[in-house]
Amino acid sequence: MESTLDIFVKAIFSENMIFAYFLGMCSYLAVSKTVKTAVGLGAAVIFVLLVTVPVNYLLENYLLKEGALSWVDPNNATWAEMDLSFLSFIMFIAVVASIVQLVEMLVEKFAPALYGALGIFLPLIAVNCSILGGALFMQERQYTSIVDATAFSLGSGIGWFIAIVAIAAIREKIRYSQVPAPLRGLGITFILTGLMGIAFMSFMGIKYGGEKEEAEDTTQTSSIELVDDTQTNK
């Protein structure tokens, strides 16, 4: 069982949205010309991911998943048999689009300064693959609690932020280098992203949460014993 910290750190580094799954590449390439705009978009992505993934988690677990509707009437088997998961795409994208709209209005009303910084990026985010991707990964990996799902969404957002700010910084500097003319702009950005991806892959071998491990060992063994007990009881 992965700990929440594992999920969080993994989402930032070894399962980075950009470098491992290429999610949100369109806006990543389009808005990474200067660090300032990159920070704005990155912050907006963190924010929206952090809001939409937990909402979609609740939707998935209390509405869409097979047996998720059993809370309506625990005694009635027809509710428990219901499987609405084929609707998940349309539900998720509706949630994302409406939350983006809502967030935009709320930010405009209550934090005008933040709106000035994020404003133009928020509508872009509704069609950013990383937001819907976050929801779909959450569904596929079946996180056991909403805390894990939130940790995953926050980690993914931070990972995306790091990636776009890093590439924007490199692109600002690369203007002073002699890049071959046909590679300038898009071509070199692709290759740089590839190289950064290789660098990020070195995080894959890390065992996360090493310090906590010893403390957890005892709890783990006890939980295993508990499981054994229940099995023998059966």
Add this chain to the structure above:
Amino acid sequence: MSEVAEKTKAPKEPLFSKKNRKLVTDPLTDNNPITIQVLGICSALAITVQVKQAVVMSLSVLFVMVLGNIAISLMRTLIPSRIRIIVQLVVVASLVIIVNELLGAFLPDVSEQLSVFVGLIITNCIIMGRFEAFAMANKPWPSFMDAVGNAMGYAWILVVVAVFRELLGSGTLWGIQIFGSNLPGEEWGLYKVGYMNNNMMILPPMALIIVGVIIWIQRIRNKELQEEH
């Protein structure tokens, strides 16, 4: 009066006029959705480890894009411009649900490998981009041609990247072994003389680098596309 004018004007443009053919051929090279417009990269790179996945993905995108472009084009006068993004998303999402169910039923193994990326066709920027830029302002037939052109432009890049990655990364094409077998103990073909697969090609970053090289080659051939910085 205007009706008469339209009626006489309509047959002037044949189905495969030069303009309409250009709609298909342009996105293949000089206006390619991936290498020039930089749209739809999100899902394009992750599923190019095997040619089969890339072809299935391309066909799915072709299906969604053609039907979606026609649907949006038919509805273009009915959609209020304020909520057009939501309408477009609903159209794409419904089509993607159909694709997902079909893949799950007929190609379950490929469907499993593609995992979330079928769902991510919804936010594929090419599709939204074509809806917004073309189908909202054009009649169904040109929209159909435009959709075919852009989907094919997307498809050929995907397949080229997949051919390189599968051939060099796993030594196979469409699952068929090209360089011989590398089973330990029973090597034959190139593997017998010491050839090894480049496992690097299977990793995600190589897809980016291959696309970077394709862009490079394209811009050497067409100098007009080169950027200042």
